[in-house]
Amino acid sequence: MKQYSSIIVFLVLTIPSIVVSIHSYKSTERYVEHDMQQALAQTLSEKESDVVTADTIRTFNSHLRWTELRGQAVLSLSTRRSASGNRQEKLQLQAECPALTIWQLSDQRPSMALASMAFVWAMGCGLHRRKSTAKDSPCGGLTLKDGRFFNSHHTEVKFTPMQQQLMELFFSAPDHQLSKQAICTALWPKKDDASETLYTLIRRLKTVLEAEADLTITSDRARSYQLVGLPAKSHHRMFLG
Numbered sequence: 001m002k003q004y005s006s007i008i009v010f011l012v013l014t015i016p017s018i019v020v021s022i023h024s025y026k027s028t029e030r031y032v033e034h035d036m037q038q039a040l041a042q043t044l045s046e047k048e049s050d051v052v053t054a055d056t057i058r059t060f061n062s063h064l065r066w067t068e069l070r071g072q073a074v075l076s077l078s079t080r081r082s083a084s085g086n087r088q089e090k091l092q093l094q095a096e097c098p099a100l101t102i103w104q105l106s107d108q109r110p111s112m113a114l115a116s117m118a119f120v121w122a123m124g125c126g127l128h129r130r131k132s133t134a135k136d137s138p139c140g141g142l143t144l145k146d147g148r149f150f151n152s153h154h155t156e157v158k159f160t161p162m163q164q165q166l167m168e169l170f171f172s173a174p175d176h177q178l179s180k181q182a183i184c185t186a187l188w189p190k191k192d193d194a195s196e197t198l199y200t201l202i203r204r205l206k207t208v209l210e211a212e213a214d215l216t217i218t219s220d221r222a223r224s225y226q227l228v229g230l231p232a233k234s235h236h237r238m239f240l241g
Contacts, residue, residue: 006125010118017114028106031066036073036095039063044093052077052093060095068105073097142213144171151213162187163205170227177226195222 042063047056052075061070076094141152149157149167159167169186170176180198187201188194202217202225209215214230 006121010122010125013114013118013121017111017118020114021108021111024106024108024111025103029102032069032073032097032102032105035064035066035069036097038065039073040075040093040095066105069097072101072105142209142215144168149213155212157208157212159205159208162201163208166201166205167227175226176228177224179224180222183225 039060043056043060046059057075060073060075064070064073074096076096077092142157143150144167149159149164151157165187166183169178169183173182180195184191184194184198188197191197199222202219206217209217209227210230215227216230218226218228220226
């Protein structure tokens with residue numbers, strides 16, 4: 001999967017998670033506000049006083065309909081300027097609830113589920129990318145990107161069409177090793193014996209690899225071929241059996 005597709009899937013999971021979380025918080029906030037106001041109104045009608053005492057708090061909590069809110073909401077006194085606009089101020093009893101408490105009381109399970117899916121997806125994409133990078137850069141600093149090969153100097157390595165096909169086969173093979181039969185079947189499916197053609201292709205490809213990417217191709221008695229890195233400062237040619 002291309003990188004932008006992975007990002008789109010991640011956003012498709014993350015954005016709804018945030019939206020659902022905010023919606024749940026706002027809904028809970030409205031319910032908490034309504035519950036606190038009705039509890040405060042009943043408390044004031046019973047006590048007929050703005051003085052906050054332990055009994056006032058107990059009465060307030062007893063009128064809260066949401067049992068989980070009891071002991072979490074607090075009563076406070078604030079000053080408010082009179083409606084006439086003069087400097088006279090009066091005390092007003094208010095009910096408040098911390099934002100963290102509202103978030104804890106809200107149902108965040110759907111949001112957390114989506115966020116968990118986004119996290120797992122991101123981790124999976126990261127692991128896949130690491131494996132792909134390791135696979136696409138076997139040795140010698142050669143990488144394959146969008147069908148083009150680049151060396152460690154970020155310079156594109158030019159291959160003939162047949163060399164390109166063989167290199168892509170090497171990159172996709174486990175340990176970057178291919179049997180002679182697998183190569184001939186993939187590149188010359190209609191040819192009965194492509195041995196000489198294969199030897200020529202391998203010889204010319206080795207020349208390009210050793211010059212451009214510190215890579216070479218080793219042979220197991222012409223039964224299989226493997227793409228390997230050249231030892232540092234040891235650019236020697238290996239005889240193909």
